[in-house]
Amino acid sequence: MSHLEIKNFSKQFDGIKAVDHVSFSFESGKITGIIGPNGSGKSTLINLLTGVVQSDSGVMIPQYNQTTLSITRTFQEVRILEQMTVIDNILIVLTKRSVWVSIFETQKEQHFKNAKKVLEKVGLWEKRNELAANLSYGQRKLLEIARAVAMDATVYFFDEPFAGLFPEMRKIVTSLLQELKKKDKIIVLVEHNMELIRELSDVCLVMDSGKVLAHGSPEKVLLQTEVIETYLGK
Amino acid sequence: MEYLLHLFILISICAILGISLNLILGYTGLLSITHAAFYGIGAYATAVMMVTHSFPFFPSLLAGLVLSGIFALGIGSILSRFSGDYFALGSFGFNIIVSSLFINLQGLTGGPLGISGIDRPSFFGFVFSDRLAFLALAIFFVVMIYLLSQWIVRSSFGRTLKAIREDEKVVQVFGYKTLHYKLAIFVIGAMMASVAGALFASYSSYIDPSTFDLTGSIFVLAVIVLGGLANTKGAVFGAIFLVLLPEIFRFVGFPSALAAELRQVAYGLTLVLLMLYRPQGFIGAYKF
Numbered sequence: 001m002s003h004l005e006i007k008n009f010s011k012q013f014d015g016i017k018a019v020d021h022v023s024f025s026f027e028s029g030k031i032t033g034i035i036g037p038n039g040s041g042k043s044t045l046i047n048l049l050t051g052v053v054q055s056d057s058g059v060m061i062p063q064y065n066q067t068t069l070s071i072t073r074t075f076q077e078v079r080i081l082e083q084m085t086v087i088d089n090i091l092i093v094l095t096k097r098s099v100w101v102s103i104f105e106t107q108k109e110q111h112f113k114n115a116k117k118v119l120e121k122v123g124l125w126e127k128r129n130e131l132a133a134n135l136s137y138g139q140r141k142l143l144e145i146a147r148a149v150a151m152d153a154t155v156y157f158f159d160e161p162f163a164g165l166f167p168e169m170r171k172i173v174t175s176l177l178q179e180l181k182k183k184d185k186i187i188v189l190v191e192h193n194m195e196l197i198r199e200l201s202d203v204c205l206v207m208d209s210g211k212v213l214a215h216g217s218p219e220k221v222l223l224q225t226e227v228i229e230t231y232l233g234k
Numbered sequence: 235m236e237y238l239l240h241l242f243i244l245i246s247i248c249a250i251l252g253i254s255l256n257l258i259l260g261y262t263g264l265l266s267i268t269h270a271a272f273y274g275i276g277a278y279a280t281a282v283m284m285v286t287h288s289f290p291f292f293p294s295l296l297a298g299l300v301l302s303g304i305f306a307l308g309i310g311s312i313l314s315r316f317s318g319d320y321f322a323l324g325s326f327g328f329n330i331i332v333s334s335l336f337i338n339l340q341g342l343t344g345g346p347l348g349i350s351g352i353d354r355p356s357f358f359g360f361v362f363s364d365r366l367a368f369l370a371l372a373i374f375f376v377v378m379i380y381l382l383s384q385w386i387v388r389s390s391f392g393r394t395l396k397a398i399r400e401d402e403k404v405v406q407v408f409g410y411k412t413l414h415y416k417l418a419i420f421v422i423g424a425m426m427a428s429v430a431g432a433l434f435a436s437y438s439s440y441i442d443p444s445t446f447d448l449t450g451s452i453f454v455l456a457v458i459v460l461g462g463l464a465n466t467k468g469a470v471f472g473a474i475f476l477v478l479l480p481e482i483f484r485f486v487g488f489p490s491a492l493a494a495e496l497r498q499v500a501y502g503l504t505l506v507l508l509m510l511y512r513p514q515g516f517i518g519a520y521k522f
Contacts, residue, residue: 050407070409081400083464083520084393092397095390097409099418102390111390151408 002063003027004155004186009048009058011210018044019055020210026155029184031177033191033201033218037230041210042190043076046157062154072148073157076190078140080132080147087128089143090115093151118150122172138169149176155186162196174200194222206230239365243437245477246372247430252457252469253376253383254426259455260463260520261387262419263399265322268309269427269454271332274446275302276428277435281349282342284436291355295432299425305332306424307417314416317402329451336443348442352435372433376470379426383466386422395419396464399520456501460508462518471516476501 004026011019019041026032034042047053049060050073062069072093081089094111095102105111119125122142127135132143145161161173177200180187191197197204197218204218208230214221221227251273258266276298283294313324336343343349355362355371362368386392397405398412405412435441453476461472480497488496514520 052403052407071407073407075404079401079404081397081404083400084396088393088396091390092393092405093408095394097411099391099414102394103386105390108390 002184002186004069005061005063006049007059007061009045010056011044011048011053012056017210019048022058022207022210022212024205024212024215026186026188027203028186029181030202031181031187031189031200032203032205033189033197034205034207035191035194035197036207036213040207042207043159044210045207046073046159046188046190049155050157069155070151070153071155071157072151072153074144074148074159074161076159076163078137078144080135080140080144082131082133084132085129086124086132086135086143087112087115087119089132089147090118090150093147114150118146121149121176122146138165141165142169142172145173145176149180153185155188156180157188157190159190160192161189162191162193198222236365239369241477241481243365243369243372245473246369246376247434247437248454248457248473248477249376249470250379250430250433251427251454252461252473253379253466254423254430255454256458256463256466256469257383257386257395257419257426258423260458260465260468260518261392261399262395262416263520264313264317264325264416264420265319266313266325266420266423267322267448267451267455268325268329268332269423270446270448270450271329272302272306272424272427273431273434273450273454274332274336274441274443275305275424276431277441277446278336278343278349278431279428280432281352281435281441284352285349291353291432291436292357295429298428298432302428302431303421303425306421310417310420310424314413314420326448329448333443333447336446343443346443348440349435350440352439352441354439355436368437372437375429375433379429380466380470382426386419387464387466391415391418399464453501456505458515460504460515462515464520465515465518468515468517468519475516479504 007023009019009022022045036042044053048055048058050071081092091111094114095105116125119128122145124139124143124146132140135143141164148156148158162170165173177187189201201218203215204221205215206213206221206227213230214224214227251269255266255269258264279298279301280294283289283297284291309328313321316324337346354368362371394405394410394415398415402412457472457476458469460475461470462468479500480493483493483496484490508515
């Protein structure tokens with residue numbers, strides 16, 4: 001089984017340790033849920049792992065068959081490409097990452113088909129030619145999730161993908177996560193909601209004050225006294 | 235008639251500048267204030283090749299394209315590491331450096347006096363000496379550059395440029411080396427601007443550094459901000475508007491000297507009003 005090992009990731013902001021020597025191994029075919037109270041370092045950790053924020057220390061050791069590590073993600077605050085169409089927001093992750101190849105693109109039709117497939121899954125195909133800025137909050141969130149899912153990546157990070165979504169939309173996101181799981185991808189889910197973590201994740205990582213407080217199966221971890229105390233107080 | 239042809243030729247030259255800057259600013263979001271430098275490099279390369287080395291127009295234009303590309307590669311390699319205000323400030327600085335070179339490399343550029351006696355283009359014995367023929371040539375280049383620009387922005391490369399404009403960090407997260415894309419479009423835009431320079435040098439038969447200083451860059455900026463960012467047609471529209479504006483003042487009875495002054499006021503006022511009420515320009519597709 002392939003996995004992504006992270007070792008000794010740290011980040012300080014003005015002397016405050018946002019992430020403090022975090023090491024872990026994310027396994028493929030499993031959803032790893034990261035939970036923790038506000039300011040515990042969940043989002044900072046995935047910002048470090050996706051290169052959005054430069055880490056002070058830490059190394060990623062990918063263990064899998066593919067030659068390159070490709071990462072995709074969603075953001076806590078939705079970051080779609082506002083003044084571009086819905087379909088362009090998806091196509092951007094499908095194109096080869098080369099100036100030359102992208103000028104003389106030969107797989108336009110294939111990319112279009114793939115974009116159509118994912119937009120249909122999230123119910124945004126009808127809005128494909130609209131500017132992303134004109135979508136409602138829930139639709140923007142779905143578009144961002146669709147963009148992450150559309151990319152054939154090794155590792156998928158989702159930062160609070162369910163926040164602000166209607167139940168119907170939540171169902172769509174859940175099924176997308178399950179699909180990725182079936183494809184044996186490494187899936188990391190940052191979430192506040194303990195119920196969702198219990199329902200969706202196979203492995204649970206609890207963070208507090210930038211450190212790993214506990215990890216293991218959600219059933220066991222969420223029953224640990226220090227985890228309950230962190231969430232509910234002593 | 236000659237007067238109208240003259241205006242259309244100026245519009246064509248400005249349209250090439252606008253279309254090329256629109257690729258850099260409108261589509262990629264890089265606030266470049268150095269476009270007149272590449273316009274100047276194209277003009278000076280053509281003038282030097284034609285006047286000093288007696289080359290015909292088209293090989294001289296090619297020399298300008300190459301030289302402009304080389305300069306843009308050097309300047310762009312540094313600027314592409316920046317975005318936003320830093321990019322603008324850096325590009326601003328480069329325009330000043332290049333303008334100074336035009337003034338101080340007297341042996342090559344003629345210094346503040348410039349270069350005169352630049353011939354009209356000729357092609358297999360046909361000389362584009364009258365204005366109508368020159369206009370046809372200028373329109374040919376506008377159409378070519380317009381089509382090239384449209385092809386670029388409709389390609390996957392063009393989509394990535396727009397994405398960089400929207401959120402460069404996100405694009406980097408998805409595995410793009412944005413520096414390469416920014417550099418590529420900067421070089422392409424600069425080379426296109428050099429074509430405008432070559433046409434201008436050959437048309438006016440005389441060039442001096444004052445045309446290619448910061449004011450020139452700001453004029454091109456005004457062309458696309460007025461016409462519309464991220465819309466190739468907008469750049470053409472902006473060129474028409476800004477070239478004709480002072481002429482309108484002249485026709486309503488203002489003396490020429492006053493019309494020129496009023497042009498500056500009108501540019502400024504129009505820009506302020508557009509920023510307030512229509513930030514995407516007349517027919518733009520992107521708002522600042």
